Amino acid sequence: MTGPTGLATRKITPDLARGLLLALIAVANAHLYLVDRPIGYRGYPSGLTGADAVIAVVQMVLVDGRVFPLFAALLGYGVARLADRAPEAVVRRRGLVLIGIGALHGVLLFPGDIIGAYGLVILLTAPAVASSTSRGLLAAAGAVGAFAVFLASGASGPQGVPTVPSIAAPTLGAFLAGHPGEWLATTLFSALLTAPAVLVGIVVARSGTLDEPAAHRGRLALWATGGLVAGVALGLPLALAVVGVWSPTGVVGGLVAAAHAAGGYAGALGLLGLMGLLGSVSWPGRGLVAAAGTWSMTLYLSQSVVFVAVFATIAGGLGRTATLTTATLVGLATWFVGVVVAGLLARAGHRGPFELLVRRLTYLGGKSTAL
Template identity: 90%
Template sequence: MTGPTGLGTRTITPDLARGLLLALIAVANAHLYLVERPIGYRGYPSGLTGADAVVAVVQMVLVDGRVFPLFAALVGYGVARLAERAPESVVRRRGIVLIGIGALHGLLLFPGDIIGAYGLVILLTAPALATSSSRGLLAMSGAIGVFVVLLSSGASGPQGVPTVPSIAAPTLGAFLAGHPGEWLVTTLFSALLTAPAVLVGVVIGRSRTLDEPAAHRGRLAVWAAGGLVAGVALGLPLALAVVGVWSPTGTVGGVVAAAHAAGGYAGALGLLGLMGLLGSVSWPGRGLLAAAGTWSMTLYLSQSVVFVAVLAVWAGGLGSSASLVTATLIGLATWLVGVVVAGLLARAGHRGPFELLVRRLTYPRARTSDR
C-alpha cells in the first residue's frame, strides 16, 4: 500500500472538473434558501417570472439533478485511484471518514449535505470495487439507476414545503433542532440516488479517460453531445412546469418526474464530457481552476457557511426576499472568491484543511505532506 497522492503527481482534468463543478453546486444549493414564499416543483419558488423564470429553466435542464451525479462520478473516479494503491480496509475507512464529515456538515450547517451520502456509498460498495469487473459495476449501476428513476416518478407534483425545512427556522435553536432528521433522510436517499454515478465514475477511473483527455477527445465529445442533448430534452418538461407553463398531473406527472431523473444521469455524463474536453486544451484560468479543485471539499463546506450567514432566515435573512437571480449571483460570487483564494493557496503548495483531515484519518500511519 502507498500513502496519499502528492499534489505534484495529480492529473489536471479531474481537478479542473471539480473546480468547475463547484460553481454548479453553488447554484444548485443557493435557491434552496428562498423559503419564505410558496414552494413549487424541485424546491423552486412558485410564480417565477421574467429573468427568474429564464434562470430557473436553465438550471433545471443543466444543473438540477445533474450536479450531484456528476460530483458522484468524480468521487467514483477518486475511489478507483484509491483502490488501485490501497486495500479494501482503507477504502472502507475513507467511506467512514466522509460519513463523519458529512454528519458534522449536516448537523451544524446544511442537512442537505452530500458528503455523507458518498461516504455511505463507498462503504457499502467497497467489497464490489475490489472484486467486480467494470462490466459488473456498470450492470449494478444500471439496475440501481432504473430503480431510482422509477422511484422518482412518485415525486411528481409541487413540493409545497422547502426542500430543507430547517432553513426557514426563525431561530438558531430551531434551525439546529431540525437538522438530525433532515440529514439522515437526505443522506439515505442521496446515497441511493448517487450510487449509480459513483459506480460509473469508478469505471471511468479505470479507463483513464480523464487522465489522458487529449487521447480520448472522440469519446469525450460523444459524452458531451449525447449527454447534454438528452439531459436538456428529458429535463425540459419539468423545467416548464417549474415556471408555470403547464402542470403535469397523474401518470403524466410521474413520467415527467422520472424523465427528469433519467436526464440527470445523462446530463451529468454530458457535463463530465464537456469538462474533459476543456481539460484537453490550454486556456487562461485553467490552472487556477484546477488548483482550486484540489480544495473541492473545503470549498463545498465553505459555501454552506456563506449561504447560512447571508441567506438563512435566522441569520442574514436575505433568502426571505431575494430573487432567484440574486441567489444565483450570490452562489456564483461565493464560488469565484473561493476559486481565487483556494487556487492561489494550492499553487503555493497548501492543501485544503478538510482534504488534509480526510487524508490523515484515511492514512493514520502515513505521512500526509505533499511529496
C-alpha cells in the same frame, strides 16, 4: 500499496472538473435557501417570471439533478485511484470519514449535505471496487439507476414547503432542531440516487479517459453531445412545470419526474465529457481552477457557511426577500472568490483543511500531508 498521491503526480482534468463543478453546486444549492413564499417543483419558488424564469429553466435542464451525479462520478474516479494504492480497509475507512464529516455538516449547517451519502456509497461498494469487472459495475449501475428513477417518479408534484425549512427558523435552536432527521433521510435517498454514478466513475477511471483527455477527445465529445442533448430533452418537461407553463399530474406527472431523474444521469455524463474536453486544451484560468479543485471538499463546506450567513433568518435573512437571480449571483460570487483564494493557496503548496483531515483520518498517521 502506497500512501496518498503527491500533488505533482495528479492528473489536471479531474481536479479541473471538480473546480468547475463547484460553480454548479453553488447554483444548485442557492435557490434552496429561498423561503417565506410559495414553493413549487424541485424547491423553486412558485410564480417565477422574467429573468428568474429563464434562469430556472436553464438550471433545471443543465444543473438540477445533474450536478450531484457528476460529483459522484468524480468521487468514483477518486475511489478507483485510492483502491489502486491502498487496501480495501483504507477505502472503507475513507467512507466512514466522509459519513462523519457529512453528519457534522448536515446537523450543524445544511441537512441537504451530500458528503455523507457519498461516504455511505463508498462503504457499501468498497468490496466490489477491486474485484468487480467494469462490465459488472456498469450492469449494477444500470440496475440501481433504474430503481432510483422509479422512486423519483413518486416525487412528481410541487413541494409546498422549502427543501430546507430551517433556513426560515427564527432561533438557533429551531434552526438546528430538524437537521438530524432531515440529514439522515437525505443521506439515505441521495446514496441510492448517486450510487450508479459512483460505479460509472470507477469505470471511467479504469478507462484512462480523464487521465489523458487529449487522446480521447472523440469519446469525450460523444459523451458531451449525447449526454447534454438527452439531459436537456428529458429535463425540459419538468423545467416548464417549474415556471408554470403546465402542471403535470397523475401518471404524466410521475413520468415527467422519472424523465428528469434519468436525464440527470445523462446530463452528468454530458457535463463530464464537456469538462474533459476543457481539460484537453489550454485556456486562461485553467490552472487556477484546477488548483482550487484540490480543495473541493473545503470549498463545498465553505459554501454552506456563506449561504447560511447570507440567507438564513437567524443571520443575514436574505432568503426571505431575494429573487432567484440574486440567489444565483450570490452562489456564483461565492464560487469565484473560493476559486481565487483556494487556487492561489493550493499553488503556494497549501492543502485544504478538510482534505488534510480526511487524509489523516483515512491513513491513520500515514503520509497525510500529501495529496
